[in-house]
Amino acid sequence: MLRKGITESFGAAIHALNTTQLTDGVINRSKRMMLDTLGVGLLGTRTAVFNKALKHSQMFTSDERSSVWGKSQMSLPPHYAAFVNGIAVHSMDFDDTWHPATHPSGAVLPALLALADALPRQPSGLDLLLAFNVGIEVQGRLMRFSREAYNIPERFHPPSVVGVMGSAAASAKLLGLSPAQCSHALAIAASSAGAPLANTATQTKPLHIGNAARRGLEAAQLAQLGLEGNPDILDLDRGFGVYYKDYSPSAMTDCASGDFRWILEDQDVAFKRIPAHLGMHWVVDAALAARAKLANEVGNFDLSQIRQVTLRVPPSKYIDCPFPATEHQARHSFQFNACSALLDDKVTVSSYSEAQINRPALKELLSKVKVETPKDNQPNFDKMYCEVGVETHQGQSHVARCDTFYGHWRKPLSQEDLVGKFSVNASSVLCTEGVEGVIEVIGNIERVRESSVLGLYLTMTSSQQEQLYSSM
Amino acid sequence: MISTLQRTIRPVWASRGLHNSAVEALKYQAPGDTVTASYGKFISEIKPQHLSSVVLHRSKRMVLDSIGVGMIGSTTDVFELALQHCQHMYAPDDISSIYGRTGTRLSPTLAAFVNGVATHSMDFDDTWHPATHPSGAVLPAVLALSDMMPASNKPSGLDFLLAFNVGIEIQGRLMRFSNEAHNIPKRFHPPSVVGTMGSAAACARLLSLDHSKCSHALAIAASLSGAPMANAATQSKPLHIGNASRLGLEAALLASRGLEASPLVLDAVAGVAGFNAFYEDYVPQPLESPNKNGHMFLLEEQDIGFKRFPAHLGMHWVADAAASVHKLLVGFGPGTVSPAQVKDILLRVPKSKYINRPFPDSEHEARHSFQFNACSALLDGEVTVQSFTPAAMMRPDLFALLSRVRVEHPQDNPANFNLMYGEVQVTLVGGDILKGRCDTFYGHWRNPLTNESLKKKFRNNAGAVLPSEKVEKLIDVVEELDRLGDCRDLLSELQ
Numbered sequence: 032m033l034r035k036g037i038t039e040s041f042g043a044a045i046h047a048l049n050t051t052q053l054t055d056g057v058i059n060r061s062k063r064m065m066l067d068t069l070g071v072g073l074l075g076t077r078t079a080v081f082n083k084a085l086k087h088s089q090m091f092t093s094d095e096r097s098s099v100w101g102k103s104q105m106s107l108p109p110h111y112a113a114f115v116n117g118i119a120v121h122s123m124d125f126d127d128t129w130h131p132a133t134h135p136s137g138a139v140l141p142a143l144l145a146l147a148d149a150l151p152r153q154p155s156g157l158d159l160l161l162a163f164n165v166g167i168e169v170q171g172r173l174m175r176f177s178r179e180a181y182n183i184p185e186r187f188h189p190p191s192v193v194g195v196m197g198s199a200a201a202s203a204k205l206l207g208l209s210p211a212q213c214s215h216a217l218a219i220a221a222s223s224a225g226a227p228l229a230n231t232a233t234q235t236k237p238l239h240i241g242n243a244a245r246r247g248l249e250a251a252q253l254a255q256l257g258l259e260g261n262p263d264i265l266d267l268d269r270g271f272g273v274y275y276k277d278y279s280p281s282a283m284t285d286c287a288s289g290d291f292r293w294i295l296e297d298q299d300v301a302f303k304r305i306p307a308h309l310g311m312h313w314v315v316d317a318a319l320a321a322r323a324k325l326a327n328e329v330g331n332f333d334l335s336q337i338r339q340v341t342l343r344v345p346p347s348k349y350i351d352c353p354f355p356a357t358e359h360q361a362r363h364s365f366q367f368n369a370c371s372a373l374l375d376d377k378v379t380v381s382s383y384s385e386a387q388i389n390r391p392a393l394k395e396l397l398s399k400v401k402v403e404t405p406k407d408n409q410p411n412f413d414k415m416y417c418e419v420g421v422e423t424h425q426g427q428s429h430v431a432r433c434d435t436f437y438g439h440w441r442k443p444l445s446q447e448d449l450v451g452k453f454s455v456n457a458s459s460v461l462c463t464e465g466v467e468g469v470i471e472v473i474g475n476i477e478r479v480r481e482s483s484v485l486g487l488y489l490t491m492t493s494s495q496q497e498q499l500y501s502s503m
Numbered sequence: 504m505i506s507t508l509q510r511t512i513r514p515v516w517a518s519r520g521l522h523n524s525a526v527e528a529l530k531y532q533a534p535g536d537t538v539t540a541s542y543g544k545f546i547s548e549i550k551p552q553h554l555s556s557v558v559l560h561r562s563k564r565m566v567l568d569s570i571g572v573g574m575i576g577s578t579t580d581v582f583e584l585a586l587q588h589c590q591h592m593y594a595p596d597d598i599s600s601i602y603g604r605t606g607t608r609l610s611p612t613l614a615a616f617v618n619g620v621a622t623h624s625m626d627f628d629d630t631w632h633p634a635t636h637p638s639g640a641v642l643p644a645v646l647a648l649s650d651m652m653p654a655s656n657k658p659s660g661l662d663f664l665l666a667f668n669v670g671i672e673i674q675g676r677l678m679r680f681s682n683e684a685h686n687i688p689k690r691f692h693p694p695s696v697v698g699t700m701g702s703a704a705a706c707a708r709l710l711s712l713d714h715s716k717c718s719h720a721l722a723i724a725a726s727l728s729g730a731p732m733a734n735a736a737t738q739s740k741p742l743h744i745g746n747a748s749r750l751g752l753e754a755a756l757l758a759s760r761g762l763e764a765s766p767l768v769l770d771a772v773a774g775v776a777g778f779n780a781f782y783e784d785y786v787p788q789p790l791e792s793p794n795k796n797g798h799m800f801l802l803e804e805q806d807i808g809f810k811r812f813p814a815h816l817g818m819h820w821v822a823d824a825a826a827s828v829h830k831l832l833v834g835f836g837p838g839t840v841s842p843a844q845v846k847d848i849l850l851r852v853p854k855s856k857y858i859n860r861p862f863p864d865s866e867h868e869a870r871h872s873f874q875f876n877a878c879s880a881l882l883d884g885e886v887t888v889q890s891f892t893p894a895a896m897m898r899p900d901l902f903a904l905l906s907r908v909r910v911e912h913p914q915d916n917p918a919n920f921n922l923m924y925g926e927v928q929v930t931l932v933g934g935d936i937l938k939g940r941c942d943t944f945y946g947h948w949r950n951p952l953t954n955e956s957l958k959k960k961f962r963n964n965a966g967a968v969l970p971s972e973k974v975e976k977l978i979d980v981v982e983e984l985d986r987l988g989d990c991r992d993l994l995s996e997l998q
Contacts, residue, residue, distance in 0.1 A: 083757065083760045219734075219739055221733075225728070227778060227779075228776050229768050229772065230723075235764035238757075242727065258585075264734070267731075269690060269857075273690045348775045
């Protein structure tokens with residue numbers, strides 16, 4: 032079935048959207064996303080997967096260079112900077128999540144910053160903010176083309192499907208491509224989309240975001256050189272539709288018409304408090320509440336009293352992992368996160384180290400876990416809930432339920448907590464001046480004349496920390 | 504600073520903890536007995552002595568054809584564009600050579616990319632059954648990787664050929680996991696699905712990775728696979744092969760550095776799609792270790808189709824059918840067919856949307872148009888490289904014929920390269936009806952090109968960019984490839 036005009040409308044919109052269309056609501060929300068993404072990315076530069084990708088990327092040389100976040104003496108060819116920085120962002124599953132489900136910012140921001148570094152004329156902060164929002168908007172629109180996209184995925188990992196399209200759109204915007212070139216950027220990017228879900232919960236998952244950023248940027252640059260793809264890529268079932276079982280695309284609103292409304296205005300993102308799959312946040316909040324109830328009644332809380340732990344969660348195979356063996360699996364395990372919360376009364380960045388995962392006490396508790404998937408618990412980030420029930424040998428039983436965790440779009444992180452998360456993350460690699468500099472620049476990005484100042488702060492490391500981690 | 508690459512020969516060590524819920528799901532299999540693990544073992548254990556003489560012979564023909572096609576492809580616009588892109592981003596680097604550009608070198612993955620683009624740029628490269636273009640995804644990566652390996656440790660010609668065959672074999676095996684793969688594709692362009700995996704396998708083999716890393720190379724590659732059919736018949740199609748080659752190499756390099764991915768990527772785990780994300784039906788089978796009873800390569804049982812002119816494989820049937828009608832019209836002397844003679848042209852072809860184009864707008868579309876290729880062959884007696892030039896495409900005579908074409912899709916003509924046929928029926932103004940039918944075009948695996956024809960095609964192609972002494976030398980070197988002590992003899996003749 033041939034539909035016409037949808038791809039064209041996207042190309043036209045990417046080209047025509049301008050800064051006057053940015054509303055206060057959207058500016059505010061997208062700045063929070065940018066800050067969180069940078070913090071999470073900086074923290075992620077300490078991971079093993081980031082270092083492997085960095086070593087790999089250092090094989091390549093180029094005239095144009097872009098900075099690597101958290102590294103003061105290093106730069107890479109722009110595509111590879113986008114690649115490694117994107118990997119850093121998703122390396123710990125700590126980055127933002129949207130509804131329908133994807134991790135929107137990690138696919139876009141690294142590409143834009145890498146591109147900005149390489150451009151002969153530095154874009155302004157407002158240019159950057161606009162391009163960022165174009166990249167987010169396109170992703171949101173594309174996900175609304177199918178019902179399949181609304182649920183927790185089973186086939187393709189969403190950032191690999193819509194993320195690369197968002198990166199292409201954002202890069203095309205920053206490059207100032209013509210409407211036709213913008214359409215072709217999307218078409219070229221579509222041929223780089225689609226990674227299977229099986230690689231989530233493995234060390235390769237972060238590459239889905241890294242590659243989305245890199246290949247989207249590449250698509251825009253190829254379009255700039257005149258490469259063409261299918262001009263109806265979004266219209267066709269055998270185009271972008273191949274990634275979905277049901278596919279019903281529609282045109283982008285004409286932004287000149289006055290009817291244009293950013294999706295971000297109506298649907299906020301969720302920011303994570305712990306570096307784990309979004310589903311874990313419900314189960315952790317419920318487990319902490321159940322633990323509190325138990326401690327309240329019993330007085331002295333003793334794990335050995337627990338006879339059984341019952342989790343009532345939505346059905347989703349890739350986050351159902353009774354005995355995770357790696358940090359990646361642990362971040363994708365209802366069981367692990369519930370038990371960590373019960374054991375330690377908190378779940379933090381350090382809960383996923385090998386030492387923590389292998390604790391005998393934790394493993395013992397894991398063996399007492401039962402998972403149920405009630406019919407009314409839908410695998411959907413807007414509708415799911417988690418219940419944690421704890422039964423003791425003495426016969427006491429406590430159940431706690433979490434419908435909306437703190438950080439979810441229905442219960443957003445306060446600005447103070449968001450900045451606090453950023454500060455803790457960024458301080459792991461940047462000196463105080465760098466940390467505060469980034470907060471300042473992002474906070475005022477619409478007034479920043481040259482976006483390069485951001486890059487300056489992102490590489491203001493404290494020399495101690497850089498030396499410590501450079502040998503990994 | 505380019506780090507030197509060492510072929511790793513590491514002792515086999517137990518793979519890291521298997522995903523326990525997946526173990527539950529596959530209770531009948533002991534950990535390590537997964538399909539994915541069997542593929543990793545196969546790639547790491549296969550040796551040159553497992554290559555039979557038939558496989559050696561057929562694969563050398565594929566290497567020769569692929570190089571020639573890549574060379575003529577280096578004269579296309581899309582190649583130039585891709586090359587500019589790579590050179591713009593990356594300074595010239597003394598590592599991997601580029602088809603048809605003496606003195607130009609690029610970083611290995613980018614060389615694989617542009618050479619892959621060149622190979623598929625004119626749709627002139629080989630086709631297999633089930634359908635994919637196997638060589639273009641593998642050879643550029645193997646060449647680039649060979650260039651990258653240190654001088655003291657270059658692979659021999661036989662190592663090179665073995666890696667190439669592993670890349671082909673893995674593609675063939677993966678396509679046999681689904682019925683969907685046996686027909687002309689509708690959703691994902693096959694080279695973008697299996698080609699990346701083949702490239703990863705070939706490079707893992709050449710790098711001598713241990714079996715666990717070989718599995719991870721495949722899994723990493725799966726996350727880099729998959730491009731939609733809609734971009735076929737556009738200028739972006741060649742990038743599918745270019746990217747398959749480049750990304751497969753990249754996956755192997757990342758695996759060699761220890762990057763890990765899903766140990767179940769080829770196995771079918773309900774609710775978490777692996778490689779089966781790309782197919783509607785999927786039944787994976789493990790590969791037996793070659794150490795026990797040797798190995799029967801698929802290439803032994805199922806040969807490749809080589810194209811005689813640069814267009815989608817389906818075009819070759821109608822071209823041969825139309826050419827026979829041309830002969831009837833013109834007799835055996837030189838003569839031309841005039842549209843004035845022709846009242847109506849009926850094509851009976853399989854149903855396939857992306858190769859049914861009544862009035863193609865670009866060379867890419869023309870290479871994917873039953874109508875265009877039938878009419879060109881009817882007019883000229885054959886379809887050649889020149890048939891797709893702007894001048895040839897804009898001929899009024901050709902347009903006149905195109906306006907008289909009707910297309911039918913008989914029920915007995917399936918969209919399957921092993922079963923389809925092409926029929927051309929021309930009704931003349933006087934009322935006479937002339938018919939031509941082709942069941943198996945010359946070049947199809949059932950009617951393979953002779954060695955002479957293959958060499959002739961290579962000479963025409965490579966001769967577009969290399970002097971004839973080099974062309975002849977290349978033919979000799981590839982012929983002797985399994986006896987070459989050092990593949991540098993091949994690499995040095997490419998530029």
